[in-house]
Amino acid sequence: MLEAAGPRLTALITQTEDRLTTVSSGHGAELTAHAHSTLEAGGKRLRPILVCLCAAPGDGPPVVSAAVAVELLHMATLVHDDVLDRAALRRGHPTVYAQAGRRAATATGDFLFSRAFAELAAESNPHSVAVLSEASSALARGELMQRADAWRAVSQERYLERCRLKTARLFEAACRLGAISGGRPDAADALGAFGAGIGLAFQLLDDVLDIEGPPERTGKPRGTDLLDGTVTLPLILAAQWDPALDITAGRSGADAVAFTCDRVAATGALAEVRRRALGFVSEAKGCLADLDLGGGESRALELVADGVVARYA
């Protein structure tokens, strides 16, 4: 995916990685160790890639700062999530929580959060700070909404609103920040809508995978959402088609969860959610149509959109 978008993207992402290593150093031995282990666990760097692809060729440093800021914010939420989930591993690496406990991991998350804003502040664009802080507020609101909805049947509209807040807003922010810091402020709305669409697709497909597995592929047991009472779209649809389905199966242990996952799959709900995710990807690509990005860049963004789906195909 990276190679297809050409040497410019490769160069920006390399600078982003270097800068991520630098900004997480120099704040004491403990923080450096924890931040580095979070960084080294890697990830797809999907959000920084979006930042870089939404920027016009030219302005390097502000674009790299925006890419770094978005990834730092994303990492901060992962570190806090691992504390809340008491997770031992992430992407096969021991989590900060597992290595250093919940206090150190909470502080590490707060630190990464702070560095995200410090990074944007250094580029002197208050508008960028506003975009990131709004996205970050949305993440927190989505998490709270998910808690408030736990164990309850929710409407599809409410589910989608939660996905927008919890996931799509940061994808949207990545694209907006790329446009703003990369000399394309007029394209910020359209690119933001593109980002929101693929973020939504990303979350829907993640929710499909949680039910579908298999664990060898996803790296986690099936039905983790069921276990903490998070009612996702596959479950919402399946419960409409199979009214005896127990959306609170997570309270009855692993066997009930496995049984419910199979039963959701049997309704055809997973295929339907996948179909809707593809719809969001298509709409997202539509947002690019009216922009004059140049063929190569438009194509690269479409490749990222397809990549989000392909991950789950």
Next chain:
Amino acid sequence: MLEAAGPRLTALITQTEDRLTTVSSGHGAELTAHAHSTLEAGGKRLRPILVCLCAAPGDGPPVVSAAVAVELLHMATLVHDDVLDRAALRRGHPTVYAQAGRRAATATGDFLFSRAFAELAAESNPHSVAVLSEASSALARGELMQRADAWRAVSQERYLERCRLKTARLFEAACRLGAISGGRPDAADALGAFGAGIGLAFQLLDDVLDIEGPPERTGKPRGTDLLDGTVTLPLILAAQWDPALDITAGRSGADAVAFTCDRVAATGALAEVRRRALGFVSEAKGCLADLDLGGGESRALELVADGVVARYA
């Protein structure tokens, strides 16, 4: 304290309170409820008072934004601390953690954190964002240092460095932000040093109180630092003067903690730490000497400095 500093301060603090209520609303029912309950638990608003007193008369809105941002960041750390301490009450009010659980409370803290930066971004001063994010990074670093030092004898220097990071840097940031947003950029360093000094005194006196009690006055049992392995200056000094003193008494239960608190007091360490705190207050006041703030404002800042001590007298 407020009244003595005159109607201008009272007006700014009233605007700060109003704005704190506004910024914590409009992000969904759950967040509004949690953020409001945190706000309503009150507090002395010491940091916003410092912001307002360090600003020159005139520029209202940027000063209020800075005051709001500093208080939001402070509140965010309190909400996260309550999760980590599994605290049921803060200032006599049920904590967000107690009311809504650790997920909701962690998200509420992240939200307050985000709003702090959003507030500064709205005032379009990237330098302010940098000051706040550096202070916030320092807080996280201080917390991690405290974890790394737990149950261990540390040097006085290391203890003071921890206090600087964990507490004094946000007091310093409050004064700097007041100066920057309030039309006194040239006084930012001196006012920052003033803030750092009283922040340090604040932490030292807090550590005295933790050992001294009494619980009816502090609202918490004696020796909470001992219980989680935090070795503070009273303990460091007492252990030098009474080598049999057990700095890990927190591992042996409530009776051992009470015994150790009494034993620390018997060494005279509490009086010595109080004396050093007064020294930091005096140095802080010295930072004001070369500034041409106008007698009323200088006097008001000195009153705040005295107020920090008086709280513990």
